Amino acid sequence: MPQLPDSGFTRVASFYDALARLVYGSALEQAQGALLPFLPRQARVLVIGGGSGWLLEQLLVTGKQLEILYLDAAPAMLERAQKRYRAFGQAHACRVSFRLGTEQALQPQEQFDVIFTPFLLDLFPPLRLRRLMSRLSAALAYQGLWLFADFWPVRQPPPWWQRQLARSMYLFFGLISGIKAKQFPSYGRHFSALGFQEKYSRAFFRGMVQAKVLQRPMPSVPECA
Structure with a gap:
């Protein structure tokens, strides 16, 4: 069977969370958690690249009425998220569906009030990232x-230790998971090209990680003469 695009994280599913905590402590989880208060009370939510399901559990305990599509390209990650969801023992007001695939698995008519990209966009080289972000924007x-x-270093250029850590990370995941990117993307340029405006930002892990809320405003309506 041919390998699904972007499915290389299946190879690290069994130890990815432990490795992330070893290197970054709780910073990656803190960054994701900082965004949860911005969720509307009711919303259609796309989580793409959510991995093994930690973020899904956090969404369930918000008490909000969310219709969640959990989309991941790595079969082993998706299986782990489904297992965590089945084992979740608390009452919640969310409806959850799981789907295997990339952004290409989204249906043309599907629209979401919230899109959550947790440590996903850093994995792609510029052309692939532009296509991905354009599809999500649509x-x-x-x-x-x-x-x-x-990963979006606040200081530019990043300090030496952030550059070295990024090189090590891209080398490791490039060899193990087939990641094509070699450096952190120019996220700001991509978001600006799509018309998004930043509404909130907070830095973690000494400025190497950022959590942001971005919004594309409604197009202006010309006034009648």
Whole structure:
């Protein structure tokens, strides 16, 4: 069977969470958690690249009425998320569906109030990233929220230790998971090209990680003469 695109994280599913905590402590989880208060009380939410399901559990305990599509390209990650969901023992007001695939698995008519990209966008080289973000933008309702948590160094150029850590990370995941990117993307340029405006930002892990809320405003309506 041919390998699904972007499915290389299946190879690291059994130890990815432990490795992330070993290197970054709780910073990656803190960055994602900082975005949860921005979720509307009721919303259609796309989580793409959510991995083994930690974020899904956090969405369930918000007490909000969310219709969640959990989309992941790595079969082993999706299986782990489904297992965590089945084992979740608390009452919640969310409806959850799981889907295997990339952004290409989204249906043309599907629209979301919130798109959550947790440590996903750093994995792709510029051309692939532009296509990915363009497709996600098309699936986001106007005035919808893009919740972004990822490696985005505040200081530019980044300090030496952040550059070295990034090189090591890209080398490791390039060899193990087939990641094509070699450096952190120019996220700001991509978001600006799509018309998004930043509404919130907070830095973690000494400025190497950022959590951001971005929104594309409604197009202006010309006034009648």
